[in-house]
C-alpha cells in the first residue's frame with residue numbers, strides 16, 4: 001500500500017515530510033548521528049507505527065518510545081495485588097479491559113477470572129459505582145489505572161461515592177503522572193534525547209506548563225501534539241525547527257483541544273482527592289520520586305489500600321521481572337524491541353511475557369503488529 | 379483507555395449528578411459532564427465533546443470530532459472503545 005493513501009490529506013503529509021527532510025539536513029542530523037525525539041504518549045507510539053512514520057521521516061531522525069502507556073509500566077507486584085483483591089470472596093473487582101492480560105508473577109487478572117474470581121471489565125469508573133449501588137452486600141473495588149487523562153474520572157467517582165455515602169465502593173489507586181518519569185529519563189546519564197513530542201490528552205487535563213522544566217532546566221524542546229498522523233508530523237517539524245533555531249520552548253500544536261492551563265474542574269477534583277506518593281515503582285524504570293498518586297486521608301474510606309491492606313499501604317513487595325526479558329532497556333530507549341531475545345519467540349501479543357507486548361500502545365506490540373507491514377516510502 | 383472518543387451530547391439525564399446522554403458512533407452512553415459544564419447543563423445539548431472513560435473532558439467542534447474519530451478508526455481504537463462500552467453495560471448485569 002502506498003503511504004499516501006493512508007493519510008487524510010496526502011499532499012499536506014508530503015509537504016510536511018519535505019520540510020522535515022530539509023530541517024534535518026540543515027541541522028546535520030544523519031543516520032550515524034541522529035536526533036533522538038521521544039514521543040511520550042503510547043497513543044503516539046501506536047500512530048507512528050500504524051502510519052509507518054518512523055520509515056517516512058529521514059534517517060537522521062530517530063523516534064524513541066516513551067513511558068506513556070500505563071499498562072506497560074505497571075509492575076508485576078501491582079498485578080499480584082489486584083489478583084489478591086479479586087480473589088477475596090467479598091470483592092467484585094472492576095477494571096478497564098486493558099489491564100486484564102498484564103502478566104503478574106502468579107497469574108494475570110484474566111487467568112484469575114477464569115479461575116473463578118469475580119472480575120468485571122468496565123468502560124468507566126461510573127460503571128463500577130453503579131455495580132456498587134446494585135450490590136450493597138458486596139465490596140466493589142475499582143482498579144484506578146492511568147495517567148492524568150483517567151485520574152480525574154476516579155477522583156470525581158470517589159467524590160460522588162462520598163456525596164452519596166456509598167459504603168461498599170473503593171479504588172485501588174495506581175494512578176501515575178507524566179512529568180516525573182520524563183525528569184528521571186532526562187537525569188539518566190545513559191539517555192540522550194534531543195526533544196519531545198508531548199501527550200495530547202494528558203495535556204488537555206494538566207495544560208502545558210507542567211513541562212516548563214524540560215525547556216527551562218534541561219534546554220530541550222517539547223511540542224504537545226494531537227494524534228492524527230498530520231498532527232504528529234507537524235509537531236516533529238516544530239521540534240526540529242526549535243533545534244535548528246537554538247530554542248527550547250514548550251509549544252502547543254494541539255491548541256484546538258489543549259488549553260494552556262488545562263481543565264480546571266479536573267485539576268480541582270484531582271487535588272481534592274489525591275496527593276503525591278513519596279515515590280512509586282514503574283516497570284522497567286524502577287522507583288521514581290513523586291510519580292504516583294494516593295488517596296488523601298480524608299477519603300480513606302474509599303481507599304482499597306487502607307480497606308484491604310494491600311499495595312503501598314502494606315509492605316513494599318518487589319517482584320523481579322521475568323527471566324530474559326528486556327522490558328527495562330526497551331522502556332528507556334536503550335534498545336529497540338526486536339533486540340529483545342524474547343521478541344516474537346517467548347513474547348507475543350497472544351502470550352505476552354512483558355507488559356510492552358500487552359497493549360497496542362506498547363512499543364513491542366506496535367513493532368510486532370506493524371513491523372512487517374510498513375508503508376512504502378514516497 | 380488513554381485516548382478520548384468524540385461524542386455528541388443529546389440530552390441531560392440527571393443534572394444533580396452532572397449526567398448526560400451522549401451519542402458515540404451511533405451508540406448511546408451515559409456520561410458525566412462536570413468537567414465541561416459552564417452555566418446551565420442544557421447548553422451542552424448538541425455540543426461535541428471528547429469523552430474519556432465516561433467523562434466528557436473537552437468541548438470540541440464538529441470538524442475536530444470528525445477528524446478525531448477518523449484517526450481513532452485508523453488506529454482501531456474507536457472499535458475498542460465501543461466494545462469496552464458494551465462490556466461495561468454487560469458488567470452491570472453481572473454477565474461478564
Ligand code: SF4
Nearest residue numbers: 325327340347354364
Ligand atoms: S518483547 Fe516482551 S519481554 Fe521483550 S522487551 Fe518487549 S515486552 Fe519485554
